[in-house]
Structure formats: structure tokens, C-alpha cells
Amino acid sequence: MIVWNEVSESMQKSALCRPAIAVSEKVMAVTTSIIESVKNQGDEALLEMAKNFDNRKSPRLLVPQEEIEQSTSALSTELKEAIERAYQNIRTFHECQKPSDISVKTQPGVDCMLKFQAIESVGLYVPGGSAPLPSSVLMQGVCAQLAGVKTIVLATPVKGDDSIHPAILYAAKLCGINTIVEAGGAGAIAAMALGTSTIPKVNKVFGPGNSYVTMAKQLLSQQLPGFAIDMPAGPSEVLVIADDGANPAFIAADLLSQAEHGEDSQVILLCTSESVIQETKVEIGQQLKALSRANIARAALENSSFILTESLEQAFSISAEYGPEHLILQIRRADDYLDQVKNAGSVFVGDFTPESAGDYASGTNHVLPTYGYSKVYSSLNLLDFYRTYTVQQIxxxxxxxxxxxxxxxxxxxxxxxxxxxxxxxxxxxx
Amino acid sequence: MIVWNEVSESMQKSALCRPAIAVSEKVMAVTTSIIESVKNQGDEALLEMAKNFDNRKSPRLLVPQEEIEQSTSALSTELKEAIERAYQNIRTFHECQKPSDISVKTQPGVDCMLKFQAIESVGLYVPGGSAPLPSSVLMQGVCAQLAGVKTIVLATPVKGDDSIHPAILYAAKLCGINTIVEAGGAGAIAAMALGTSTIPKVNKVFGPGNSYVTMAKQLLSQQLPGFAIDMPAGPSEVLVIADDGANPAFIAADLLSQAEHGEDSQVILLCTSESVIQETKVEIGQQLKALSRANIARAALENSSFILTESLEQAFSISAEYGPEHLILQIRRADDYLDQVKNAGSVFVGDFTPESAGDYASGTNHVLPTYGYSKVYSSLNLLDFYRTYTVQQIxxxxxxxxxxxxxxxxxxxxxxxxxxxxxxxxxxxx
Known part of the structure; x- marks a missing residue:
């Protein structure tokens, strides 16, 4: 535990220091060569990578329409209804964000308009890994659907003899996505950005991914006129502000639900009560025992800080300086403090608002700026799927x-x- | 002149091909070393650069408050009133873009909000060169002022014994900007992004500039967590769509007003009438004679295309594929065609709406996506000075x-x- 007022400025800095993102020469070289081969060999390059990287025997690039349609029947009622409820809440929240054209006469005879037009084609990336991520489909797909994007391409990796999990297909189906590409990594990003004979070229690519995916997004957005990406990516993070009335078990559960994301996750607790901090640490130890991803969470906790602040005001000011992706307020009359919130991606207010509510189903978007980018980037929202332009008539x-x-x-x-x-x-x- | 339907696909492509933006190794190396020196020596580095690059004998970094206040008296009434009228129209148009927070109950007991917060600090860059650019101050400054950005820093270069033109100072004064930095190029961008003892660190830098400025914006936005830039930059361009009723003198004037911007400007005419194209060329020859920047315009015209289309529909489809920064419609009942406009930064409708109206005073923003980026980037608008975040309470x-x-x-x-x-x-x- 760090007592904020009793440590040096450099200790304070290091308590809030994010793990450095190493730009690996290897990742850059491999990604560059993948982009080149997709540019030159198109589909053939993707099929080769599916064999070599993903151990697929007879790879295919597109999921047939019937498989998307039939995904419903392969799901338990419980999971199907959960996806539908999440879809509906995300849709309700994002529907209210639909922009309206603006028209103003700035002086007699001078008419000016600001118009919104959906981006024509977008690519949505959903990482693979140990488990399917239908929530990632919904967060991106609902926006593209509501904005009326004409061409929506979804790409997600498939390993070996697997096929895409029906939860992914069903989430895509709800979002009206028909073009689902069985490819992952930098190759999938390059295919969407450049287009191949099978895969439509898109103007903007969204979604999280590993270091190759991130590098491909970055390189292509620098090289390709007319192409853009959603936002810079970094490891996930949570900052909890708690007072002496907070429940240590709830704090511990929230810190752990962030920590289990990945070893590079960062969790920070700012608390005005020393005993709450101590009890939270005990709770973390208890709760860790039951977690299947305990090792990942333990590693993430190494990058983490428990900080005793002299006041909530101090806590809010430290949080504003850090700029957390997720900010959880476990304090009395938490909503009275909303005006003090600065530079956070998404805020969770009060005892019954865990981060996992926003990750899945409250309706807010879980694609958020990380790594301090919440100072200047927005949480993913409907406007990210539009472009604006102006019109004047005199x-x-x-x-x-x-x-x-x-x-x-x-x-x-x-x-x-x-x-x-x-x-x-x-x-x-x- | 190119007859669209009679040339090969590769000729069509080359008619719309933009001049390549060479990423010069030299520009990258120089910019990198400038960023490093500003990082390490701060103000000292800037003062050195002012002496060496800008030939200033006793350089200073900040314009004293009195000079900003007194700028009014150094202006002609005509220019002062022109700046005020432009300021007012730009303000009127952008004021209507103020966002409102959104609050939705997605299901009983689940409240979700989308909130808008002004970015805390921004840097506005105004290039120097042969003439002062007060319009560039207004386009950026009005937005920052309306959004309520707390810290606004303006940087613009000063050469030799010059001082900043009072038109720049007066435009800044109207926008409530007190921090005006006398520095230009990559050094100015680095100073704003990194902060020095004199110059406040900002979260986002806006504005056009030469290749060093562009490179500094790009490098810093990749390297610096929590820092962003407005949009990718490329040479300016206009595309005119005209029918057989269009006035060749007006078309010529619009093409030339784009061409005089710089030798790398690109101008394209898509017209359904061969005689209008021929008359426009004659008009260009006539009008060029009277222009002080005729040599620049002539060079720009080398990169340009005059294309005969079989129909207006074909013209709109070519324009959508090109994605012009400025699109001028000199066609009968031009507003009936607005639905056919795709991928343009700003649209000028009808005979009495020249591009220069939008460049200066109609009220729309003249900071626009170039180089095909209008397919996915927006014209500069008030939202570029905000970030959005979400709040949930359950x-x-x-x-x-x-x-x-x-x-x-x-x-x-x-x-x-x-x-x-x-x-x-x-x-x-x-």
C-alpha cells in the first residue's frame, strides 16, 4: 500500500506507471510481410496462413449463409436469451446517439449545413483465443447496423478443426452481418483494408486484437489513403475509488474481473480508508482461489497499486491524471461526485454497478480508450460509424x-x- | 481533355491519381531530432531554432498580453470588420453543433449515460509563409472557444525581424486565446505536445503545416500516450461537376482559386459538355494573366484533369470514388442532386457559391479531409474538441x-x- 501524501513524487509517478508497450522489431517485420503477401496474393495468401499459422487442413474464407442462419439452434436457451438481451440494451443505448443533420442560415442568403453520412464499409475484428467473444461482436456490430453501414465485414480466427462458435454467429446475425471471414491476425486486417477477390475492401477497421493485429491496423492506417482505424490500443485497466463505507468484497471482485483479462492488465485502488484497503487485499486472496484464470489475475496484480488518499478530492485528481479506461466509484452518494470525473472511458456508479455489467449488457459500449488515451479519445459510439461533411448554398x-x-x-x-x-x-x- | 467512356481503365485511374506524398527520410530524421531536442532542452531548444532556422536575433517565445490587446488598432477597418463577420458566421454555424448529454434507461434499474466533455487542452497551429492566415486561426479557434477548452495554445512562426501579423492576433483575441507562441515547424508542434517551462503541454494538436509539421504531428501521435492529432494531411484539392448550363468563367475562377494554394494542389473538372470544358480552358488562360500567384497555379494545373462524362450520374459516381476535399456543383437545380453526393469534405452548391466563401466566411469549416480521406474522416467540427464517455448506475x-x-x-x-x-x-x- 502506498500512502500518497507520504511518498516522493517519483514514487507517485511509478505507482501510476503503465507497463511499457514494447514496439517489437519482430512484430513489425512479420506484420509488414503479411500485409505485402495479402496485397500481392490476396485470397491465396490468406489460405496459406490458415494452413501454416492456424493448422487448418482445408481452410475456407467465408462462412456460408446457412451456417449463420442455423447458429440459433446450436445455442442453449439461456445463452441465446442473454445475447438477445445484451443486443437489445446496446441497441437502445446507441439508438439515442443517432445524429441529425444541422442547417443554419449564418446570414441572409447564406445557408450552411452539417450532414452526417454513414461510412460506406467497415471491418469488425473479433479476436479468438481461449473463448469466443460474442460481446465484442455486439459492441461493434450494433453500431454498424444502426448507422446503416452498407458493407459490414466481420473477421475472426479459426484454429485447426474448430469452427466459429455459434454465439459469435448468432450475435453477428442479430446485427445483420452476412459477410463473416474465417481469418485472424494481421492477415485478416490486411484483407479487409486492401480487399481480395473474396473479401470486400473496407474504409475503417474496428476491434481489439493481439500485437500483430494492432501493428497491422497502425501500419495500414498510415499507408493507405482513405483508410482509418477506431483508436489506438493498449492493455485494459480499471481504477476504483472507494471510501470507508465501501464493501471490500465488491472492490476485490471488480479488481479481479479486470485482472483476469490479461497479464498486462492494470488495476488501481484509490481509497480513503486504510482498513478497507487491507480487507480488500484479504478478499482478493480469498476470491482468487475459485478463479479459473487465477494465474493471469495474479500476474496482473503485480502491476497494480493500492493507494491511500487523504480525501476523495485527491483521489479524483489522481484519477484524472491517470485517465483510466474503467472508473468504478464505490463511495457514498457516488452520483454527487460525477462532476469531478475527468478523463475516464466508462464510469460505474455505486455498489451495484460492477464493470462486468458494462462489459456485457448494461447497454454502454465496452470498446474504450486505454493507456491514458481517455484524455483525448472517446468511448466507441455511433458517431464513429459516420462521417460529417458540410454543404453551403449562397x-x-x-x-x-x-x-x-x-x-x-x-x-x-x-x-x-x-x-x-x-x-x-x-x-x-x- | 479525357472522354471518360473512351479511355482505358488505367487511363481513368491515372486521371484521378493524386500526386504521391513522398515520405522523405530526411524529413523524418530532421523531425525526430527536433522532437528529441525539444524533449531534452525545452525552451532553450526553441530559442536556438528561432535563431538558426528563422534568423531571429533576440527571439521570444510568448506574445505579451498587451500586444494581443492592441492588435485591433493596427488593422484597417475593412479587414477588422471582415475578421469579425467571418468570426460571427463561423461561430453561428458551429454553435449549433454543441452536443447534449444523453441519458437512457435501457431496462428497469439500469441507467446509462453518454456524456460529452471538452478536451482539457489543445494546440492550434497556423502556418506562416508568404502571407498571414487569420482564417486558419478562426476555423480552429472558434471551435476550441465554443467547446470550452480550458487551455488553448496557438503557435505560428515568425521570421527575422517580423512580428506576428495583427490580423492573426486579432483573430486569436476574438477566440479568447491568450497563449500565443512565436515558433513554427516541428519545434512548435513538439513544444505543444510535450510542454516546456513556458509552453503548456496539450492533449491534441490541430492545424495544417509543411512536411515537417505533418511529420511531427504523426510521430508524436504514435509515440505519446494520451496525445492525438486532428486528421492526416495531404495537398488541397477541388473537384467541379458542371453541366452545359455552367458558366465557364466561374468554373475557371474556382479551379484557379484552388490551384493557387500550392504547386501540389489538384483540380479536376467533370463536365457533361465538351464546349464548356473548352471554354473553361480558354477562361483559365485569360484569368491566369492577372494572378500574382500564376506560376504556382500553372504548376498545379499540370496535375489536373478535365474529364467529359456521359451524364451527371457518371460524374457523381467518379467523384464518390475520388473523394474530393472540396466539391463544387455548377449544375442546374444543383440542390436536387445533394442526395447523390458521397465522400466529399465540403460541398458548394450553385452558381453563387465559390469555394472561397467556405474558405473564409460562410461559416463552414475550411479544415477538411484531403487525399481521399473524406471517405472516412469528417470535416473539422465542434465534436473534434470534445471526448465522450459513458456512465452507468444500476x-x-x-x-x-x-x-x-x-x-x-x-x-x-x-x-x-x-x-x-x-x-x-x-x-x-x-
């Missing part, structure tokens, strides 16, 4: 009046042709 | 009900601790 009289602003500015900036485009229209060509 | 009963969605999903994803954070709260710990 009458002859409107332009006459507006010329009194345009002409002196064009002159000051030394741009004659800018002035000429106005004067020639007003018949006062000089 | 009651005990709400969590009980929601657990039916959370628990099966946590189980399917193999995340015990996620489930435990719910069950422990519901008193049904397993």
Missing part, C-alpha cells in the same frame, strides 16, 4: 453581402484567385 | 434482472471473475 445577394468579409481576407492572405472567384460572379471583375 | 433489482444477460455471457467467454463480480453483489456467491 444566393447572389448573399454573396454580394458576404464579399465584404471574403475580399479583405483574401487580400490579407495574398490569394488573388480567391477574390477573383467572388468578383467575377458579382460582375465587378477588376 | 440498482440492486436492476442488477438482479441484468444478471440473466451477464452471467451466461461471462460463462461463454470463460471469465469467472466477471461473473463473480455480479454474484457476490447479489448475495448468491457460489
Amino acid at each position: 444566393t447572389q445577394n448573399g454573396l454580394q453581402e458576404l464579399s465584404r468579409a471574403i475580399l479583405p481576407l483574401a487580400e490579407a492572405e495574398g490569394l488573388d484567385a480567391h477574390a477573383n472567384a467572388v468578383t467575377i460572379r458579382l460582375g465587378v471583375q477588376q | 440498482t440492486q433489482n436492476g442488477l438482479q434482472e441484468l444478471s440473466r444477460a451477464i452471467l451466461p455471457l461471462a460463462e461463454a467467454e470463460g471469465l469467472d471473475a466477471h461473473a463473480n463480480a455480479v454474484t457476490i453483489r447479489l448475495g448468491v456467491q457460489q
Whole structure:
């Protein structure tokens, strides 16, 4: 435990220090060569990688429509209803984010509009690994569906003799996704960004992934005009602010549910009560025993800090400086403190709002800025699937009046042709 | 002139091909070393660069408050009023873009909110060069002011014995900007991104610039957690769609007002009338004679294409594929065609709406995605100065009900601790 006011500034810094993201030369070289081979050999390159990296004997690239349709029957009623409930809540929350075009007459005869248009095609990536992640499909897919994106491609890896878990297929089906690519890693990202004969080229790729996926997203967004990615990626993290009335068992459960994500997860507790901190540590020890991913959680806890603050105000100011992905408030009258929240991706208020509610089903999006990027990036939202552009329409009289602003500015900036485009229209060509 | 339907696909491609942006090793090396020196020597490095690169004898970093205040008196009434009118129109258009927090009960006992918070600190870059660019201050500064950004830093270069043009200072004053840095290039960008003893560190840097500025923005946004930039930069461009009723003199004036920006500007005319294309070329020759920047415009015209299309529909489809920064519609009943517009940054509708209106004073933002990025990036708007985050608050009963969605999903994803954070709260710990 660190007593914030009693340690040096450098100790304070190191308590909030995130594990460094090493940019490995190897990851960059491998990713670059994967991108090249997808660019040159398209589908063939993907099929080769499926054999070599994923041990697939007779790989295929697209899931047939019937398999997507039939996914429902392979699910337990319980899981099917859970996916449907999560889908509905996420949809309800994101539906309210639909933007409206704006139209303003800035002065007589000068009409200006801000218009929203869905991005034409997007790629959604869902990582594989030890378990299927239907929630990751829903968080991305609901947005693409609500925005009315014309072409939605979903890619997810398949290993060996496996097939894509029906929970993934069913979540995709609810989101109206018909193009599901059986490919993972940098190859899948490159295929969506560049297009192949089988896989449509998309304008923006979303979703989390391993270091190759992250590198491919980064490289392609730098190299490819007209292509973009959702946000920079880093390890997941939670910061809990607690007071002396908080329940140590709840705090421990929240810290552990973040810690089990991965060994590089970071969990931080800022608490005004020394005894709550001590009891939380005891609870963590107890709860760890029952967890299947206890080893991962234990490793993550090594990167973590338990900090005693002199006040809640101090805790909020430390949190603002850190900029956590998830911020949990286990304090009395927690909603009175919402105005003090700065630089957090998603906030969980009060005793009965665990992070896992937002991870799956409350309706908020679980794709959030990590690694301090919550200072400047947004939680994933419907607008990420739109682009805005402006339109202006000016009458002859409107332009006459507006010329009194345009002409002196064009002159000051030394741009004659800018002035000429106005004067020639007003018949006062000089 | 190219007759679209009569040339090969590869000729079509090359007619729309943008000049390649060479990533120069030299620019990268110089920029990297500038960033390093600002990181290590702070203000000292900036003062050194002012002496060496900008030939300043006794450089200073900040403009004193009195100079900003007194800028008004150094301006002609005409230019002062032009800046004020432009400021007011830009403000009117962007004020309507203010976002509102959203609050939704996704199911009983489950409250979810989407909240907007202004980014805490931003840096605005205004390039120097042959003429001052007060319009560039207004386009960025009005947004920062309306969003309520707490710390706004403006940086612009000063050469030799010059001082910052009063038009720049006055535009900054209207936008409530007090921190004006006399520095340019990669050094200015690094100073704002990293902070020095004199210059506040910011979270996001906006604004155009030369290749060193662009490289510094790119490198710093990759290296610095919690730091972001506005959008990728490329040369400016315009695409005009015209029919047989269009006025060739107006078309020529619009093409030239884009061409005079820089030698790498690109201008494209898509027209359904061969005679309008021929007359436009003659007009260009005439109008060029009177332009002070005729040499720049002539060079830009080398990269340009005059294309005869069989129909307006074909023209709109070529434009959507190209994704122009500026799209000008000089066609009859132009507003009937707005639904056909795709992938444009800003659209200028009808005979009396020249691009220069939007560049300066109509109210729309002139910071726009170039180089095909209008397929996926937005025109600069008020939301670029905000971040969004979510908040959720769940009651005990709400969590009980929601657990039916959370628990099966946590189980399917193999995340015990996620489930435990719910069950422990519901008193049904397993």
C-alpha cells in the first residue's frame, strides 16, 4: 500500500506507471510481410496462413449463409436469451446517439449545413483465443447496423478443426452481418483494408486484437489513403475509488474481473480508508482461489497499486491524471461526485454497478480508450460509424453581402484567385 | 481533355491519381531530432531554432498580453470588420453543433449515460509563409472557444525581424486565446505536445503545416500516450461537376482559386459538355494573366484533369470514388442532386457559391479531409474538441434482472471473475 501524501513524487509517478508497450522489431517485420503477401496474393495468401499459422487442413474464407442462419439452434436457451438481451440494451443505448443533420442560415442568403453520412464499409475484428467473444461482436456490430453501414465485414480466427462458435454467429446475425471471414491476425486486417477477390475492401477497421493485429491496423492506417482505424490500443485497466463505507468484497471482485483479462492488465485502488484497503487485499486472496484464470489475475496484480488518499478530492485528481479506461466509484452518494470525473472511458456508479455489467449488457459500449488515451479519445459510439461533411448554398445577394468579409481576407492572405472567384460572379471583375 | 467512356481503365485511374506524398527520410530524421531536442532542452531548444532556422536575433517565445490587446488598432477597418463577420458566421454555424448529454434507461434499474466533455487542452497551429492566415486561426479557434477548452495554445512562426501579423492576433483575441507562441515547424508542434517551462503541454494538436509539421504531428501521435492529432494531411484539392448550363468563367475562377494554394494542389473538372470544358480552358488562360500567384497555379494545373462524362450520374459516381476535399456543383437545380453526393469534405452548391466563401466566411469549416480521406474522416467540427464517455448506475433489482444477460455471457467467454463480480453483489456467491 502506498500512502500518497507520504511518498516522493517519483514514487507517485511509478505507482501510476503503465507497463511499457514494447514496439517489437519482430512484430513489425512479420506484420509488414503479411500485409505485402495479402496485397500481392490476396485470397491465396490468406489460405496459406490458415494452413501454416492456424493448422487448418482445408481452410475456407467465408462462412456460408446457412451456417449463420442455423447458429440459433446450436445455442442453449439461456445463452441465446442473454445475447438477445445484451443486443437489445446496446441497441437502445446507441439508438439515442443517432445524429441529425444541422442547417443554419449564418446570414441572409447564406445557408450552411452539417450532414452526417454513414461510412460506406467497415471491418469488425473479433479476436479468438481461449473463448469466443460474442460481446465484442455486439459492441461493434450494433453500431454498424444502426448507422446503416452498407458493407459490414466481420473477421475472426479459426484454429485447426474448430469452427466459429455459434454465439459469435448468432450475435453477428442479430446485427445483420452476412459477410463473416474465417481469418485472424494481421492477415485478416490486411484483407479487409486492401480487399481480395473474396473479401470486400473496407474504409475503417474496428476491434481489439493481439500485437500483430494492432501493428497491422497502425501500419495500414498510415499507408493507405482513405483508410482509418477506431483508436489506438493498449492493455485494459480499471481504477476504483472507494471510501470507508465501501464493501471490500465488491472492490476485490471488480479488481479481479479486470485482472483476469490479461497479464498486462492494470488495476488501481484509490481509497480513503486504510482498513478497507487491507480487507480488500484479504478478499482478493480469498476470491482468487475459485478463479479459473487465477494465474493471469495474479500476474496482473503485480502491476497494480493500492493507494491511500487523504480525501476523495485527491483521489479524483489522481484519477484524472491517470485517465483510466474503467472508473468504478464505490463511495457514498457516488452520483454527487460525477462532476469531478475527468478523463475516464466508462464510469460505474455505486455498489451495484460492477464493470462486468458494462462489459456485457448494461447497454454502454465496452470498446474504450486505454493507456491514458481517455484524455483525448472517446468511448466507441455511433458517431464513429459516420462521417460529417458540410454543404453551403449562397444566393447572389448573399454573396454580394458576404464579399465584404471574403475580399479583405483574401487580400490579407495574398490569394488573388480567391477574390477573383467572388468578383467575377458579382460582375465587378477588376 | 479525357472522354471518360473512351479511355482505358488505367487511363481513368491515372486521371484521378493524386500526386504521391513522398515520405522523405530526411524529413523524418530532421523531425525526430527536433522532437528529441525539444524533449531534452525545452525552451532553450526553441530559442536556438528561432535563431538558426528563422534568423531571429533576440527571439521570444510568448506574445505579451498587451500586444494581443492592441492588435485591433493596427488593422484597417475593412479587414477588422471582415475578421469579425467571418468570426460571427463561423461561430453561428458551429454553435449549433454543441452536443447534449444523453441519458437512457435501457431496462428497469439500469441507467446509462453518454456524456460529452471538452478536451482539457489543445494546440492550434497556423502556418506562416508568404502571407498571414487569420482564417486558419478562426476555423480552429472558434471551435476550441465554443467547446470550452480550458487551455488553448496557438503557435505560428515568425521570421527575422517580423512580428506576428495583427490580423492573426486579432483573430486569436476574438477566440479568447491568450497563449500565443512565436515558433513554427516541428519545434512548435513538439513544444505543444510535450510542454516546456513556458509552453503548456496539450492533449491534441490541430492545424495544417509543411512536411515537417505533418511529420511531427504523426510521430508524436504514435509515440505519446494520451496525445492525438486532428486528421492526416495531404495537398488541397477541388473537384467541379458542371453541366452545359455552367458558366465557364466561374468554373475557371474556382479551379484557379484552388490551384493557387500550392504547386501540389489538384483540380479536376467533370463536365457533361465538351464546349464548356473548352471554354473553361480558354477562361483559365485569360484569368491566369492577372494572378500574382500564376506560376504556382500553372504548376498545379499540370496535375489536373478535365474529364467529359456521359451524364451527371457518371460524374457523381467518379467523384464518390475520388473523394474530393472540396466539391463544387455548377449544375442546374444543383440542390436536387445533394442526395447523390458521397465522400466529399465540403460541398458548394450553385452558381453563387465559390469555394472561397467556405474558405473564409460562410461559416463552414475550411479544415477538411484531403487525399481521399473524406471517405472516412469528417470535416473539422465542434465534436473534434470534445471526448465522450459513458456512465452507468444500476440498482440492486436492476442488477438482479441484468444478471440473466451477464452471467451466461461471462460463462461463454470463460471469465469467472466477471461473473463473480455480479454474484457476490447479489448475495448468491457460489
